[in-house]
Amino acid sequence: MNRNIARRLRIASSETDVEEQTIDIPVVNNTEARQQLITSMENVALDIIQQICNGCLPQVSYVSSEDLVNTENVESFFDESNQEPEYASVTTLTSFANRGSRDKFTLMMVVMAAAHRLLITNCTKTRRSLYYDLKNEKTGHLVPDQRKLDQTVKCVANLMNCAPWELNLLSTMKGLAAGELKLTMNDNKIVDCTVPGGALIPLMSNIISVRARAKLVLVVEKDTVFQKLLEDGCTSVLKCVLVTGKGYPDVATRMFVKFLSERLKLPVYIIVDADPFGVEIMCVYRFGSTGLSRERESLVCPNARWLGIHPSELLALGVNTVPLTAIDLSRLTSLEGKPYMTNAILKELEVMRNGKAEIENLSPSSRKFLVATYLTCKIKGDDCI
Numbered sequence: 001m002n003r004n005i006a007r008r009l010r011i012a013s014s015e016t017d018v019e020e021q022t023i024d025i026p027v028v029n030n031t032e033a034r035q036q037l038i039t040s041m042e043n044v045a046l047d048i049i050q051q052i053c054n055g056c057l058p059q060v061s062y063v064s065s066e067d068l069v070n071t072e073n074v075e076s077f078f079d080e081s082n083q084e085p086e087y088a089s090v091t092t093l094t095s096f097a098n099r100g101s102r103d104k105f106t107l108m109m110v111v112m113a114a115a116h117r118l119l120i121t122n123c124t125k126t127r128r129s130l131y132y133d134l135k136n137e138k139t140g141h142l143v144p145d146q147r148k149l150d151q152t153v154k155c156v157a158n159l160m161n162c163a164p165w166e167l168n169l170l171s172t173m174k175g176l177a178a179g180e181l182k183l184t185m186n187d188n189k190i191v192d193c194t195v196p197g198g199a200l201i202p203l204m205s206n207i208i209s210v211r212a213r214a215k216l217v218l219v220v221e222k223d224t225v226f227q228k229l230l231e232d233g234c235t236s237v238l239k240c241v242l243v244t245g246k247g248y249p250d251v252a253t254r255m256f257v258k259f260l261s262e263r264l265k266l267p268v269y270i271i272v273d274a275d276p277f278g279v280e281i282m283c284v285y286r287f288g289s290t291g292l293s294r295e296r297e298s299l300v301c302p303n304a305r306w307l308g309i310h311p312s313e314l315l316a317l318g319v320n321t322v323p324l325t326a327i328d329l330s331r332l333t334s335l336e337g338k339p340y341m342t343n344a345i346l347k348e349l350e351v352m353r354n355g356k357a358e359i360e361n362l363s364p365s366s367r368k369f370l371v372a373t374y375l376t377c378k379i380k381g382d383d384c385i
Helices: 002-012 031-053 099-121 127-134 146-160 223-231 251-262 276-287 290-299 311-317 326-336 343-352 369-380
Strands: 020-024 059-067 087-095 176-178 181-185 190-192 207-213 216-220 240-244 268-271 305-308
Touching (some): 059 146, 087 099, 099 127, 223 369, 268 276, 276 326, 276 343, 311 343, 326 343
Parallel strands (some): 268 305
């Protein structure tokens, strides 16, 4: 019944005031870049063989990035003008001679070998699939969990000086998009985002054309709120593309939001829980993440704005808050020390110390308050940070 109502709202809404945009994305021939990466991997393998032949236990070194944090003068690193955050380069040495890093070195070689095969055949594989492939008697001890493999893929990418997805080992798609939006893939398949429940967001490298009719992009933190907004006709009422990364967003979702912002020139608003983890997720979209700081150019959407929930508005909205846990307080303190924090966000974090609330707490009595009142008024009033 709810989906039928949402569908009638969509059909009834006037589309004449929203111009349809079509963006064609040129197919990039990655043969040369792929061959260079294959050659780099083979050179690393030859170097390791040479070390062994010389009677040495093999080792590799690579450079990664970490946040430069200055809690005494945060605004000197990042102010309201959205300058880029700064990162420190850290050199990591992984050696087979070191008992603590022996398994890590071995797993890096296993991952590099898998990536080498994929690049030669120009195929892709999900990291989840590789994880299950490695859960056998010989290599199972190297991957106690999926996170260990994901971290190793990033290490290999740093070693190869490339983005993790360029290894053709991809994270499983989890982000969803809904609204008047159609994506044409490189195999000519169409991803229709008007389907009930939204459509999975593919990697931008597989998309050759985007057709959209929307005024804005609304990014929501979690799937439960995403589905509720869909049932309440959010995409029609706000004439928006609705996106969720289901928590911390994957690479495909972040690339997608950046594309909609930069290529379709759509304003991007983000709504998350009024808690430290919600704010951190908002920051991942807007400022980036330490783990992929080298790839920030492809992922960060600096024009995105935090629409809500702002801790400072909870009292006026009559929302009951709950105290922050020890984990919340630790995450909050970490956020306050980030180099990219603006004065406006820091003020909200200070208010948050009085208590947190979830998006669902906004409308305990009025079912459509979130769409019909809260989001509509906030967007019209440009009440965002």
